[in-house]
Amino acid sequence: xxxxxxxxxxxxxxxxxxxxxxxxxxxxxxxxxxxxxxxxxxxxxxxxxxxxxxxxxxxxxxxxxxxxxxxxxxxxxxxxxxxxxxxxxxxxxxxxxxxxxxxxxxxxxxxxxxxxxxxxxxxxxxxxxxxxxxxxxxxxxxxxxxxxxxxxxxxxxxxxxxxxxxxxxxxxxxxxxxxxxxxxxxxxxxxxxxxxxxxxxxxxxxxxxxxxxxxxxxxxxxxxxx
Amino acid sequence: xxxxxxxxxxxxxxxxxxxxxxxxxxxxxxxxxxxxxxxxxxxxxxxxxxxxxxxxxxxxxxxxxxxxxxxxxxxxxxxxxxxxxxxxxxxxxxxxxxxxxxxxxxxxxxxxxxxxxxxxxxxxxxxxxxxxxxxxxxxxxxxxxxxxxxxxxxxxxxxxxxxxxxxxxxxxxxxxxxxxxxxxxxxxxxxxxxxxxxxxxxxxxxxxxxxxxxxxxxxxxxxxxxxxxxxxxxxxxxxxxxxxxxxxxxxxxxxxx
Numbered sequence: 001x002x003x004x005x006x007x008x009x010x011x012x013x014x015x016x017x018x019x020x021x022x023x024x025x026x027x028x029x030x031x032x033x034x035x036x037x038x039x040x041x042x043x044x045x046x047x048x049x050x051x052x053x054x055x056x057x058x059x060x061x062x063x064x065x066x067x068x069x070x071x072x073x074x075x076x077x078x079x080x081x082x083x084x085x086x087x088x089x090x091x092x093x094x095x096x097x098x099x100x101x102x103x104x105x106x107x108x109x110x111x112x113x114x115x116x117x118x119x120x121x122x123x124x125x126x127x128x129x130x131x132x133x134x135x136x137x138x139x140x141x142x143x144x145x146x147x148x149x150x151x152x153x154x155x156x157x158x159x160x161x162x163x164x165x166x167x168x169x170x171x172x173x174x175x176x177x178x179x180x181x182x183x184x185x186x187x188x189x190x191x192x193x194x195x196x197x198x199x200x201x202x203x204x205x206x207x208x209x210x211x212x213x214x215x216x217x218x219x220x221x222x223x224x225x226x
Numbered sequence: 227x228x229x230x231x232x233x234x235x236x237x238x239x240x241x242x243x244x245x246x247x248x249x250x251x252x253x254x255x256x257x258x259x260x261x262x263x264x265x266x267x268x269x270x271x272x273x274x275x276x277x278x279x280x281x282x283x284x285x286x287x288x289x290x291x292x293x294x295x296x297x298x299x300x301x302x303x304x305x306x307x308x309x310x311x312x313x314x315x316x317x318x319x320x321x322x323x324x325x326x327x328x329x330x331x332x333x334x335x336x337x338x339x340x341x342x343x344x345x346x347x348x349x350x351x352x353x354x355x356x357x358x359x360x361x362x363x364x365x366x367x368x369x370x371x372x373x374x375x376x377x378x379x380x381x382x383x384x385x386x387x388x389x390x391x392x393x394x395x396x397x398x399x400x401x402x403x404x405x406x407x408x409x410x411x412x413x414x415x416x417x418x419x420x421x422x423x424x425x426x427x428x429x430x431x432x433x434x435x436x437x438x439x440x441x442x443x444x445x446x447x448x449x450x451x452x453x454x455x456x457x458x459x460x461x462x463x464x465x466x467x468x469x470x471x472x473x474x475x476x477x478x479x480x481x482x483x
Contacts, residue, residue: 024324024325026301026325026327027301027305027327027329030301030302030305030327031305033302034302034303034305059352127427127428127429129353129354129398130228131228131354131398131429132228132229132231132429132452133228133229133231133276133482134227134228134229135227135229135482153229153482155306155307157354175227176228198305199305199306199307199329200305200306201271201274201305201306204305205305
């Protein structure tokens with residue numbers, strides 16, 4: 001495990017946990033707290049950017065999520081945060097809405113940060129939702145993957161997955177029901193996972209640790225550059 | 227491929243984990259105290275449990291208060307899926323348990339009394355968090371009767387019919403407890419588990435009767451269970467979860483280690 005307290009300058013910045021009124025954020029908050037980070041729930045689009053990182057968890061449907069983010073004024077803020085490469089972690093639905101659209105909710109646009117559509121598992125032989133512990137294969141090396149190997153298991157609960165068109169962002173790949181899908185992507189200071197790191201025991205906590213460590217480094221070098 | 231899950235079950239009574247045999251009754255003093263729920267949960271989390279189940283076996287209002295407290299504390303330190311059940315009768319109570327840190331809620335007696343509870347719960351929170359737990363007793367070579375109230379009351383339901391009805395209403399997973407095998411350490415009721423696992427479109431969790439490592443393997447290999455649940459053998463440290471997982475993996479089963 002990396003040293004969580006490497007930089008005391010950033011120790012006071014909270015991790016912003018985006019609370020758009022859907023689903024239970026407690027388990028994500030518990031994991032961040034256990035890693036000794038201060039968590040601030042963000043209920044409306046904030047007027048400042050004083051967060052170590054933003055975390056967008058998600059349960060529910062794609063369209064409801066986008067509508068809720070829009071109603072609470074999050075959309076321009078989130079786009080700016082992500083496009084300026086500020087540390088961002090998307091989990092489950094928080095990963096899916098980074099794409100252009102979803103077959104779950106026709107007529108709703110996603111954030112469109114990445115190209116591609118979110119699709120439903122075909123079902124048939126394997127059960128939908130894809131629920132339980134499944135393994136990942138590493139698609140590219142990354143500092144996010146320190147302590148994580150191909151074959152490690154993470155916890156999934158979902159019926160849809162993004163069909164990722166930009167192959168260079170694919171971090172982890174997983175097979176289910178005859179589909180090989182991208183179970184995690186990364187670009188710069190952005191990490192997004194289809195599985196729930198906060199429910200994935202030691203490997204999940206390791207991934208969160210890696211993400212937050214890198215977020216600290218990013219915010220720290222940004223401060224020095226100023 | 228999905229991993230087969232190993233699930234320790236903690237039966238909670240008056241804030242302690244207890245263990246009985248063949249559905250022993252708390253009011254008759256048929257349960258023995260096996261420890262503090264939060265400490266046991268931590269131990270299983272360390273050993274590599276894939277999920278933890280908490281049942282408030284007294285299913286009273288005070289019992290649920292204790293259960294919520296345990297869930298809140300366990301959810302702060304165990305980062306694996308948590309299921310809770312026992313005496314949950316309304317959608318509001320389902321919400322309370324999920325808020326306290328459970329990922330899934332297990333329904334049993336209340337669902338038999340009011341099957342629409344399954345439907346309402348699934349509509350509100352998603353099928354993935356509604357587990358239907360069924361207590362069944364063998365009444366013939368190939369037939370089992372469903373019991374309610376912790377094995378105290380016979381119902382008119384045949385086990386397959388009730389399980390299918392539950393799935394139809396929205397249950398995302400079925401836990402099947404054999405009243406005959408419970409606490410005997412003579413192995414799961416493999417036939418019972420297999421008839422359900424082979425006909426249901428949702429995961430089936432085997433429960434009741436595990437005594438040795440081979441029992442777990444048979445429930446997964448022969449009876450086609452998606453997960454195996456046990457209590458006593460883990461609580462008494464007769465079987466270490468890490469060792470069990472290594473054994474099952476060695477037999478070729480997909481196991482998270």
